[in-house]
Amino acid sequence: MVRPRRGPRLPSGVRRALTFWRRSTQARVVVSTLVLSAIVISAVGWYLLRETRDGLLDSRVDTVLAEAANETTEAEGRLETESGRETDAQAQLRTLADSIITRAETRGYSVAVAGPVDDDRPIAERTATYSAGLDLAASVPAELQDRLATIGAAPAWTYTSVVTTADGTVQRTPAIVVGSQVRLPADNRIYVIYLIYPLVEEQETLDLVGRALLTAAVLLLVLVAGITWLVTRQVVAPVRLARQVAERLAAGRLQERLRVKGEDDVARLAISFNQMASNLQRQIRQLEELSRVQRRFVSDVSHELRTPLTTVRMAGDVLHDARGTFDPGTARAAELLQTELDRFEVLLADLLEISRFDAGAAVLDLEDVNLGDVVRRVVDSTRALAEQRGVSIAVEDAGRPCLAEADARRVERIVRNLVTNAIDHAAVGGREPGIVVRLAVDDDASAVAVRDYGVGLEPGESAMVFNRFWRADPARARTSGGTGLGLSIALEDTHLHGGWLQAWGRPGSGAQFRLTLPRRAGFALRRSPLPLQPEDAVDPAAETVRR
Structure with missing residues (x-):
């Protein structure tokens, strides 16, 4: 993959100045006021200088013409006497x-x-x-x-x-x-x-007036800058303090409040801000308590269900093993019981995993992982399911190892969820291959993209697809027997690695899920080696033009 060329790096002083300019409202107001004031003062000064110059020159011209006429008259008189x-x-x-x-x-x-x-x-x-x-x-x-x-x-x-x-x-x-x-x-x-x-005297007068105007302009600009700075400080300082308090509130320090002084609009704003912060604190605490109760309920129920599930599993295994001695109806019921017990066990495991994420107890076992090996293992293990569905899977390798410092078990679970999800939604009897898994790597990140050519996603569904128990078509049967938590768990696993898990889809053009992991743990991703929108996606505008 060709990396985009970066422009010349600006000096650190210039970068700091640009950052200060973007972040400081006070600086922008002061500079804008100075620029506008300089334009106005320049226009007024130019007008005054022009009027002064015209006045001096008009007066001097009148004097010169009168004196020249007298001199010419005297010369003519002398010449007449000498005739x-x-x-x-x-x-x-x-x-x-x-x-x-x-x-x-x-x-x-x-x-x-x-x-x-x-x-x-x-x-x-x-x-x-x-x-x-x-x-x-x-x-x-x-x-x-x-x-x-x-x-x-x-x-x-x-x-x-x-x-x-x-x-x-x-x-x-x-x-x-x-x-x-x-x-x-x-x-x-x-x-x-x-x-x-x-015109020496006139030039000296203009120079004196120009120096006076320039001095007055500089002093006036300094005064305007000082006044603007003081005025904006009175307005910006409370806003800046409110920003700092808001940042502390966002960081979890819900007890932070603004100090109220006076009875003006700024003080009333501080009162309203404090009331809002108090209401938010109360609501957040209620939500935290509700979330804690929900997490505790899911965790307790999941753990409590393990013991009866184990007993039911043992009884189900016995019935399933003895189904050959039953009549056809009873034998079919034993098989259905075994299938639903398997699905229930998977659902219970997913609920326990979700509860660990919610409780913040999930940890990574980091090692160097080759995403290519993980993809091939997952494709090999799901190939039978794909063939049963009538879908073929192709892998496009990156040409070199796609290494990442990650938890191999969690990464394999992410890829497995993406591939089985693609098998569920791939088009049957359509183009070959029905699913394409692409790998790519650059200096900072490794990526896996799973592309299917099925029904695709409606606008807005690319963000909802990772919600728990969400399904684009509730009536659609699950080929892989999923629980509706796979993509949610995959997203949590990805966030745990500091990576990206994103979805693209278009009705009738299929969908693509892209997993991007940093090659080194803790590295902040800036881009992915693979595009989110596949290159073979049909542009609706271009398709309309062709029609």
Whole structure:
């Protein structure tokens, strides 16, 4: 059998964290509250930052545009006064730029005068004068240059990044650049004045607001976490205490009760819980007393019946041995008496065994058992009964020993009950073989599955089939002469080994009983080497589709 591949094993710290997360309601509530609070605070903080930024930028844009308009107006006035006096365009351009740059240095912005606009060369190669350290080509966006490249274009502005070079270090600062056209009298051509206003103060204000919001958000999350932890603790602590008391009650400590404090809903819950625990304790004690009386009755009756049964058995043996001298009616009565005495002895033995299970007196005599040998012994001993019924039995071996640390006598009794039960319910004259016994083994468990192709089980009967004296069809005759306790005893024997005994069945498709035992006593089973539903079972949905 191919074992399923296991995924990568998580580190122990991660496993402990996941376990804590699954089991702690308080942790889940605190984390969920923190996550939701973080989302809300982030949304509010983003909205506040956006509104603050828009307000600062709108105010700065209005100031910059007004100042740039005044600067352009003053430049145009100076050029008009110099009209006709200067014929050197380069000198006149430099004089204009120097006067603007001088004022700009005292006010904290940068200036560039470039042109003429009808020159197709890049701005850095055209006649240009600008503030020291300014990278004009990188600081003035190409879109703005193209917009002001047309003679008569209106003043325009845009956001940009001022690129300056100082001591070999390149710095980028967010800024607003405003461009306006002026006509130079010396050559009567159009030039562009670029005024670049850095947004350093606005950026510092936004950074300050952002740090304040972040600090406030962290403090608020810490406060929310603390408040949520305290509030949930007030609710979870009583629930946790109730869980602990409930676990102790489930462990048999029926005297445990919750401590009642106050008169609130939690206190009323504690009162109701204590009342429920008291009622359960009273009911459990009544049931225990009734169960003890029943077990004592079954045990006493079983033991008391042994002596008269022995006497009746001796008389029955005498009558059975002398039946040849009787008339046919009397001889038949002697045979029936012998048969019913045999069945009564088996029933009495089963009742005594059940009483030992009920009293907790059943113990295991452990040894290494090969389930294959047990199955073959049981099949050989029941083959005559199967042939009488007209049913054949086949054994599918696992290919290697199916070893388990178990009580050989009890395991053989389990397998015998399963095989005889299959003989009772197998289909007569149907497919061959009528019963299939499969064996399988893996590293942890050994399994035996007994498959028959008889009437099967109705939905829900797979759990009821192990009840004492339960029969799917009360009118059906028992071929093996069973008492109705075989599967119940088999289930108790299986539980005593720490194993599984499970049933599967479907009307018209037969049934399968699977016994799974751990290879080592005390090992907790996780899976079985054999599937509970046989591979040859017909799927009703698929059968309907085929029809």
